[in-house]
Amino acid sequence: DGGITQSPKYLFRKEGQNVTLSCEQNLNHDAMYWYRQDPGQGLRLIYYSQIVNDFQKGDIAEGYSVSREKKESFPLTVTSAQKNPTAFYLCASSIYRNSPLHFGNGTRLTVT
Amino acid sequence: KQEVTQIPAALSVPEGENLVLNCSFTDSAIYNLQWFRQDPGKGLTSLLLIQSSQREQTSGRLNASLDKSSGRSTLYIAASQPGDSATYLCAVNTPEEGAQKLVFGQGTRLTINP
Numbered sequence: 039d040g041g042i043t044q045s046p047k048y049l050f051r052k053e054g055q056n057v058t059l060s061c062e063q064n065l066n067h068d069a070m071y072w073y074r075q076d077p078g079q080g081l082r083l084i085y086y087s088q089i090v091n092d093f094q095k096g097d098i099a100e101g102y103s104v105s106r107e108k109k110e111s112f113p114l115t116v117t118s119a120q121k122n123p124t125a126f127y128l129c130a131s132s133i134y135r136n137s138p139l140h141f142g143n144g145t146r147l148t149v150t
Numbered sequence: 151k152q153e154v155t156q157i158p159a160a161l162s163v164p165e166g167e168n169l170v171l172n173c174s175f176t177d178s179a180i181y182n183l184q185w186f187r188q189d190p191g192k193g194l195t196s197l198l199l200i201q202s203s204q205r206e207q208t209s210g211r212l213n214a215s216l217d218k219s220s221g222r223s224t225l226y227i228a229a230s231q232p233g234d235s236a237t238y239l240c241a242v243n244t245p246e247e248g249a250q251k252l253v254f255g256q257g258t259r260l261t262i263n264p
Binding site for chain 1: 154181182184186191192193194195196199201239241243250251252253254255256257
């Protein structure tokens with residue numbers, strides 16, 4: 039079955055450490071996105087990529103980095119510069135601009 | 151800056167009732183509007199996408215309407231079932247070149263009581 043796989047489901051890190059969240063899709067979608075979800079708030083866009091080897095900052099990119107070396111993969115690194123990294127992170131993809139977004143099941147990151 | 155609001159934040163109704171969820175947005179220059187469902191601890195599932203040129207979309211017991219001029223969308227759920235319990239989010243797609251940059255509402259948490 040086609041879909042988006044995020045791993046791991048839960049991630050625990052100590053403050054000051056970088057951590058990378060995995061996102062893989064087998065839907066052959068060109069565009070991929072990373073969102074952050076906090077309690078009581080809507081989803082906020084961190085980074086997005088429309089084609090391989092190209093990506094753009096979203097609304098809250100500070101403290102995060104991404105790469106898009108393969109069409110299927112769009113990993114997100116949460117760096118030590120991110121001041122409030124504890125959140126639920128969601129990866130999404132779409133075929134083209136006017137098509138529904140498909141989401142993975144998310145990674146819950148806890149930094150202590 | 152586009153802002154999306156969903157009211158109420160939570161709604162509880164008995165099984166079998168028809169219900170309406172509301173979504174409002176501040177800038178009518180949208181590309182499309184999407185409704186999603188989110189179960190606890192899970193990702194989002196796309197329910198309906200309405201293009202800016204459309205007035206409504208239907209899928210099974212769900213019907214979504216769009217009134218761009220007033221900045222409103224509604225999601226109508228007919229004959230509600232306990233399995234419909236979830237958080238429902240709407241999102242508008244802003245017409246930025248080549249990108250699908252959705253702005254999300256905070257969601258309505260729906261509980262259907264057996």
